[in-house]
Amino acid sequence: MKNALADSxxxxxxxxxxxxxxxxxICDETGVIRATFYNHFEDKYDCLNYIIQNDLTGQGTGEMNEKNLPVSLMACLNVIEKNREFYRRAYTTVTGQNSFEEMLELNLRLFVSAYFKSHRREEFMPQYNNDLISMYYASCVFCAVKMLIFDQNGIHTAKDAGIMLRDLTTHTFLDFSKEPEEW
Amino acid sequence: MLKTLLIFFGLSLDGFIVMMQKGATVRDLSEKNKIIYSLVYMAVNLITLAVGYGLAVTFDGVLPDGTAQIAIASMLIMAAGIYIAVKSFLNRPFIEKLDSNFNIYTLIPLAFFTNIKTMIVGIGFALLGVSLKSVILPAAAVTFLMSYTALSFGYSHGAAEQRLIGIAGGTLMVILSAYTLFKVILAAV
Known part of the structure; x- marks a missing residue:
């Protein structure tokens, strides 16, 4: 029923x-009464948030692990590409206090955080906690997703976005810098 | 009497919006609950009307008599009408969000807060020389019917056209009170 309401x-x-x-x-489109909607969602923002959550995690291949992370991410990017028009519209029309951009960013952070919770190498740079590195890498994913949604900077397809993410997350700032020894 | 009823009708449109919002945000709304909530809202409405009326009567000797009283009453009702209309115009879009805590105990303070304008109108009615006894029953009927209709409409259709309803109610009050004030000024001149 939640999916039906979200689809509506x-x-x-x-x-x-x-x-x-x-x-x-939403209820008329789904063919249910108001009470049914409120049994599943608090309001339409809650329903919209569910759409994002479902798109980000519901299309994955199951439990996230380092073998599946690229697959999970690509599945997520494919769903966004498939629903690009919806995401574009949501991005530009759901603004203000409960903006779509905020919802998307938060859900991406949770997506990345969920991965690091179970697959973090604890001994590697332990001074940076999961929240911090999730925030950092989620913003990278968010950047790629936004470019995919708006077809910017040569990111036309989910594959383009996936390649960009792979390239930027597997290389450091210094790789791109002319003067790495300054650091 | 008709003018009094119309002023009250205009005022009740503000309460209509509040009850429509409540109807739109409750999970379940049975007929029994609709009647109870409408009765509670009506009761609070009548209490605030009577309090306003009583305040005006208490300060009867303080305020100037006759034409001045009518002018003050008209301006009070006009001010209430302007407030309702402007508030509706400036109001942000209403988000239909589930209110799982709504019950009689949360309705009572909401009703009192919403009916502060009714108190002002009660003062106005007293100054206009309207008998409280003559207005209580029609006020009760209008308030109950409006609350019940608002809850039903909100529950089945959502909280729609709030801005229009609020502006209409406020404008009606402004027009009627302006008409009374105009007559008073003309008579004085």
């Missing part, structure tokens, strides 16, 4: 501004 919201967002969409519209 996704569909409605292709034709209407998010702020104009009401709970009634």
């Amino acid at each position: 919201l996704r569909y409605l967002m292709t034709g209407k501004l998010f702020e104009k969409i009401t709970i009634k519209m």
Whole structure:
């Protein structure tokens, strides 16, 4: 039922501004009553957040591990590419206090954090906690996702975004610097 | 009497918005609950109306008589109407978010807060020389019906067109009070 309601919201967002969409519209599209909606979600923002969560994690290959991380990320990027129009619309129309950008960034951080919780090499640079490195690498993923959504900087497809992520996360700042010895 | 009722109707549109929002944000709303909530809202509304009326009567000797009283009453009702209309115009879009704590005990303070304007209108009615006895029953009927309708509408359709409803209610109050004030000024001139 949650997926049905989320799909209805996704569909409605292709034709209407998010702020104009009401709970009634979502319920009518799904064919349920208001009480059913409120059994699953607090409000339409909660429903939108569920769409993002589902897209980021629901399309993965299961439990995240270092063998599956690239697969999980690519699956996530493929879903975003497939729903690019929805993401573009959500990005530009859901702004302000509960903005889509904030929701997406937060969910990406949770996505990365979940990986590091179970697959962090504890002995490597322990002075940096999981929250900090999750925040750092999630912002990299967020950058790639945003470029994919808006087809910017040559990132046209999920594959392009995946290659960019691989290249930037497997190389350091110094690799790109002319004067690495300054550090 | 008709003018009094219309002023009250305009005022009740503000309460209509509040109850419509509540109807839109509760998970379940049975007929029994709709009636109870409407009765509670109506009761609070009548209490605040009576308090306002009582305040005006208490300060009867302080305020100037006759035309001045009517003018003050009209301006008070106009101010309440302007407040309602402007508040509705400036209000941010309402987010339908589940209120799982809504019950009679949360409704009572909400109703009192919403009905501060009713108190002001009660003062206005007293100054206009409207008998409280003549206005109590119609006020009760209007408030109950509006609350019940608002809850039902909010529950089935959501909290729609709030801005329009609020502006309409406030404008109605402004027009009617302005008309009374205009008549008073004309008579004085």
